[in-house]
Amino acid sequence: MGEQKKMVEAITSMEEDFAKWYTDIVKKAELIDYSSVRGCMILRPYGYAIWENLQKILDAKFKETGHENVYLPMFIPESLLQKEKDHVEGFAPEVAWVTYGGGEKLNERWCVRPTSETLFCEHYAHIINSYRDLPKLYNQWCSVVRWEKTTRPFLRTLEFLWQEGHTMHETEEEAWAETERMLGVYADVCKDSLAIPVVKGRKTEKEKFAGGVATYTIEAMMHDGKALQSGTSHYFGQGFAKAFGIQFTGRDNTLQYPHQTSWGVTTRLIGAIIMTHGDDNGLVLPPAIAPIQVAIIPIAQHKEGVLEKARALADRLKPNFRVKLDDSDNSPGWKFAEYEMKGVPLRLEIGPKDIEQNQCVLVRRDTREKVIVPLSELETKIPEMLAELHKSIYEKALKNRENRTFTAHNMEELKKLADENSGFFKTMWCGDEACENRVKEEVGLSSRCMPFEQEHLGDTCVCCGRKAEKMIYWGRAY
Amino acid sequence: MGEQKKMVEAITSMEEDFAKWYTDIVKKAELIDYSSVRGCMILRPYGYAIWENLQKILDAKFKETGHENVYLPMFIPESLLQKEKDHVEGFAPEVAWVTYGGGEKLNERWCVRPTSETLFCEHYAHIINSYRDLPKLYNQWCSVVRWEKTTRPFLRTLEFLWQEGHTMHETEEEAWAETERMLGVYADVCKDSLAIPVVKGRKTEKEKFAGGVATYTIEAMMHDGKALQSGTSHYFGQGFAKAFGIQFTGRDNTLQYPHQTSWGVTTRLIGAIIMTHGDDNGLVLPPAIAPIQVAIIPIAQHKEGVLEKARALADRLKPNFRVKLDDSDNSPGWKFAEYEMKGVPLRLEIGPKDIEQNQCVLVRRDTREKVIVPLSELETKIPEMLAELHKSIYEKALKNRENRTFTAHNMEELKKLADENSGFFKTMWCGDEACENRVKEEVGLSSRCMPFEQEHLGDTCVCCGRKAEKMIYWGRAY
Ligand SMILES: [Zn+2]
Ligand SMILES: [Zn+2]
Numbered sequence: 001m002g003e004q005k006k007m008v009e010a011i012t013s014m015e016e017d018f019a020k021w022y023t024d025i026v027k028k029a030e031l032i033d034y035s036s037v038r039g040c041m042i043l044r045p046y047g048y049a050i051w052e053n054l055q056k057i058l059d060a061k062f063k064e065t066g067h068e069n070v071y072l073p074m075f076i077p078e079s080l081l082q083k084e085k086d087h088v089e090g091f092a093p094e095v096a097w098v099t100y101g102g103g104e105k106l107n108e109r110w111c112v113r114p115t116s117e118t119l120f121c122e123h124y125a126h127i128i129n130s131y132r133d134l135p136k137l138y139n140q141w142c143s144v145v146r147w148e149k150t151t152r153p154f155l156r157t158l159e160f161l162w163q164e165g166h167t168m169h170e171t172e173e174e175a176w177a178e179t180e181r182m183l184g185v186y187a188d189v190c191k192d193s194l195a196i197p198v199v200k201g202r203k204t205e206k207e208k209f210a211g212g213v214a215t216y217t218i219e220a221m222m223h224d225g226k227a228l229q230s231g232t233s234h235y236f237g238q239g240f241a242k243a244f245g246i247q248f249t250g251r252d253n254t255l256q257y258p259h260q261t262s263w264g265v266t267t268r269l270i271g272a273i274i275m276t277h278g279d280d281n282g283l284v285l286p287p288a289i290a291p292i293q294v295a296i297i298p299i300a301q302h303k304e305g306v307l308e309k310a311r312a313l314a315d316r317l318k319p320n321f322r323v324k325l326d327d328s329d330n331s332p333g334w335k336f337a338e339y340e341m342k343g344v345p346l347r348l349e350i351g352p353k354d355i356e357q358n359q360c361v362l363v364r365r366d367t368r369e370k371v372i373v374p375l376s377e378l379e380t381k382i383p384e385m386l387a388e389l390h391k392s393i394y395e396k397a398l399k400n401r402e403n404r405t406f407t408a409h410n411m412e413e414l415k416k417l418a419d420e421n422s423g424f425f426k427t428m429w430c431g432d433e434a435c436e437n438r439v440k441e442e443v444g445l446s447s448r449c450m451p452f453e454q455e456h457l458g459d460t461c462v463c464c465g466r467k468a469e470k471m472i473y474w475g476r477a478y
Numbered sequence: 479m480g481e482q483k484k485m486v487e488a489i490t491s492m493e494e495d496f497a498k499w500y501t502d503i504v505k506k507a508e509l510i511d512y513s514s515v516r517g518c519m520i521l522r523p524y525g526y527a528i529w530e531n532l533q534k535i536l537d538a539k540f541k542e543t544g545h546e547n548v549y550l551p552m553f554i555p556e557s558l559l560q561k562e563k564d565h566v567e568g569f570a571p572e573v574a575w576v577t578y579g580g581g582e583k584l585n586e587r588w589c590v591r592p593t594s595e596t597l598f599c600e601h602y603a604h605i606i607n608s609y610r611d612l613p614k615l616y617n618q619w620c621s622v623v624r625w626e627k628t629t630r631p632f633l634r635t636l637e638f639l640w641q642e643g644h645t646m647h648e649t650e651e652e653a654w655a656e657t658e659r660m661l662g663v664y665a666d667v668c669k670d671s672l673a674i675p676v677v678k679g680r681k682t683e684k685e686k687f688a689g690g691v692a693t694y695t696i697e698a699m700m701h702d703g704k705a706l707q708s709g710t711s712h713y714f715g716q717g718f719a720k721a722f723g724i725q726f727t728g729r730d731n732t733l734q735y736p737h738q739t740s741w742g743v744t745t746r747l748i749g750a751i752i753m754t755h756g757d758d759n760g761l762v763l764p765p766a767i768a769p770i771q772v773a774i775i776p777i778a779q780h781k782e783g784v785l786e787k788a789r790a791l792a793d794r795l796k797p798n799f800r801v802k803l804d805d806s807d808n809s810p811g812w813k814f815a816e817y818e819m820k821g822v823p824l825r826l827e828i829g830p831k832d833i834e835q836n837q838c839v840l841v842r843r844d845t846r847e848k849v850i851v852p853l854s855e856l857e858t859k860i861p862e863m864l865a866e867l868h869k870s871i872y873e874k875a876l877k878n879r880e881n882r883t884f885t886a887h888n889m890e891e892l893k894k895l896a897d898e899n900s901g902f903f904k905t906m907w908c909g910d911e912a913c914e915n916r917v918k919e920e921v922g923l924s925s926r927c928m929p930f931e932q933e934h935l936g937d938t939c940v941c942c943g944r945k946a947e948k949m950i951y952w953g954r955a956y
Contacts, residue, residue, distance in 0.1 A: 036600060037554070042550050042597075043550075049547070070521055074637055080515075094580055098576050101575070102626075109578075143620075145552070147579040
């Protein structure tokens with residue numbers, strides 16, 4: 001009954017307080033629970049099932065593109081972390097240190113991995129000897145720790161789940177191609193499985209990965225106009241290889257350093273799903289990753305034959321869809337609210353009258369549109385409606401992004417636009433970090449990326465007025 | 479070429495030095511690599527793929543039996559670990575402590591989870607209110623850390639991968655049934671997927687889990703006669719529930735404490751596979767978890783049509799089997815040795831003469847028996863031979879266990895048998911820990927379990943001669 005009471009309370013509305021709406025949803029849709037471990041979250045069955053579905057999709061794509069999974073230790077001895085100078089500077093301030101083990105003080109402290117470049121490089125030095133050993137295309141599913149001061153479920157947590165790809169290549173060209181290819185995989189999964197449109201582009205020098213040469217990113221826009229960096233792919237050049245002494249005998253019989261990449265996405269993508277598609281009734285989940293795709297709600301279930309028919313329908317649909325029949329004692333109205341909160345894409349209602357007429361009612365989560373469907377047509381109608389929902393929430397998100405993308409040619413314009421709006425602000429940029437810093441300080445915007453698809457908005461930098469190098473996106477980010 | 483040279487060197491023979499044979503195999507079959515992280519191992523693609531296959535099988539069984547996956551933090555604050563007295567005493571000496579995070583000393587140190595009872599209990603206290611919330615059947619896939627002094631790949635490592643089931647039940651009966659059911663799932667997977675016979679039984683009070691009421695175990699016997707505890711399932715009673723204040727309103731409207739279980743298996747099972755089935759040529763993998771089930775080796779591959787035919791065969795077989803075609807420049811002899819080392823269940827050889835006659839040669843890894851098979855019959859013959867191999871290695875392991883299981887009625891007999899043999903020693907036992915300790919001190923054997931299938935070997939305890947309570951297995955364990 002406590003459960004029932006909880007669901008009846010409405011969540012905070014998005015317009016009223018977007019941040020509160022978000023934390024209401026993650027709790028009430030039973031995605032997470034908090035614990036006494038500061039900054040870490042408990043992924044409850046419904047939240048973890050979303051991650052499992054996403055993992056399956058990504059893992060299949062990684063394997064299709066020739067990658068293999070491995071598992072490396074969760075600890076990094078301090079001396080190993082220090083081997084690449086920029087890398088340790090970037091990560092050392094935010095790691096957790098283990099100093100005691102088995103009741104004794106350690107001679108050398110170990111950090112809990114914030115990322116695993118150093119471990120992969122040590123291993124690669126053992127197993128790469130010849131160009132015949134290349135490429136090495138490895139991926140790891142694990143959790144990592146970064147000691148964040150302020151945290152928010154999915155978006156920024158002290159520990160988070162992710163995958164980290166780490167690859168080694170014979171040539172620079174191959175490594176650049178891999179960097180771009182894996183960003184493409186991420187962008188495609190966002191579009192095709194999560195219904196999230198993203199901008200593919202390159203990060204500025206200031207924003208790139210500690211120890212890398214270049215960072216590619218996919219940037220998504222949330223419902224409130226804020227940006228969310230949703231996945232990154234890094235080209236490392238030979239920096240780590242040199243620091244770790246990884247060399248191979250090339251085709252010309254000379255010793256060479258391989259060219260490296262890494263790339264990752266995290267449980268943060270679940271935050272992206274929530275803030276891209278959710279509404280005042282709760283989550284709206286893209287069918288590809290929804291733990292339940294069709295919720296079957298019997299109407300007047302005490303009447304003869306209703307539950308039997310609902311159960312038969314559930315059994316019939318289970319081989320093709322992720323189906324849940326709710327035959328609990330709760331009222332239909334309560335169940336409607338429950339599965340709306342949980343973002344289930346389709347609700348199937350079936351009552352005595354429907355049974356008489358060999359039909360049922362299908363209700364889309366996003367539009368709440370009701371369609372009467374003959375029972376004989378469910379196997380074709382359900383995938384059709386799931387596909388329509390996917391397309392429709394993608395287009396809605398794309399439209400939101402388009403409506404909230406603004407062009408500025410100088411600082412006045414940029415300040416005015418940024419004062420009045422939340423969104424992406426595109427401008428030309430000279431490439432100088434001083435201008436990037438000025439935009440941050442004076443307008444409060446951080447650079448998001450230099451999109452691969454460049455546009456010519458003018459000839460001069462939005463900030464200094466000198467010759468522009470690139471079109472760049474700015475925004476306020478999670 | 480370094481690779482080729484390495485493979486030609488034979489591994490240490492099992493009879494000469496079983497421990498060395500084991501570490502040779504884990505390296506040469508490319509299951510693991512060592513790193514500068516003491517006591518931790520790197521699971522290489524081939525080793526990790528075995529774990530992934532095993533995970534898939536277990537995960538499906540857990541879900542079939544109604545369990546849901548969750549993910550809890552990897553850290554446990556010291557105050558949380560201390561809530562259950564026996565539990566903290568059992569685990570505190572072997573944990574790793576994080577004392578610094580984000581550059582600052584922590585007010586309270588956090589251990590890296592050695593197991594997650596305390597975290598699950600804290601969460602259960604939040605979400606269990608009514609009998610309607612029960613049972614809660616949760617499972618977690620993760621890694622845990624226990625600060626072991628001496629380690630061996632898979633068998634005992636400082637960090638290891640596992641799954642931990644944690645369940646809460648309305649009644650004591652249900653919880654006992656769950657404890658037994660999950661041990662049964664483990665035993666079935668060992669038999670049906672890993673071809674490992676196990677003895678199901680109950681641990682003595684001395685050997686049970688810290689904080690639990692009873693521990694069930696599956697005990698396997700390795701090729702050398704030593705025992706390997708391969709999976710455990712614990713009944714906790716209400717001890718943790720009381721320590722963590724987990725209460726629910728029962729059907730009779732009174733406040734009650736739920737009854738708890740937990741159960742787990744680890745990457746140690748890969749060690750069990752190696753030491754149960756391996757031979758002097760390397761691994762022998764049960765087909766259900768073999769990353770490659772059929773290795774296709776072209777013979778005289780430079781001859782016209784051979785590679786094309788081999789590739790066509792690989793494409794044809796891929797939908798039904800995990801197939802690898804090795805079309806590298808290495809000699810067939812080298813390839814034979816390579817896939818024998820890796821324990822691939824079936825080798826498929828195809829050369830010009832075979833092609834002429836529309837046939838190929840299938841070679842079983844365990845017996846090296848060669849069979850000429852018409853190409854048209856492969857889809858039926860391969861599963862047949864895989865099933866035969868599975869049955870055959872299971873029976874071989876069972877026979878080894880039977881040959882190495884001895885009965886003793888008094889300490890003289892037990893000492894003599896244990897001096898001359900390695901294996902399981904079954905005796906009657908009074909149930910007194912003093913006798914258990916004497917067997918350990920005087921004979922060097924630890925208690926393995928009191929099998930569910932009891933036999934009556936006599937009326938008196940092997941040690942003290944008093945009235946016996948139970949038949950018990952003793953052994954030397956990994
Ligand atoms: Zn400028
Ligand atoms: Zn006794």
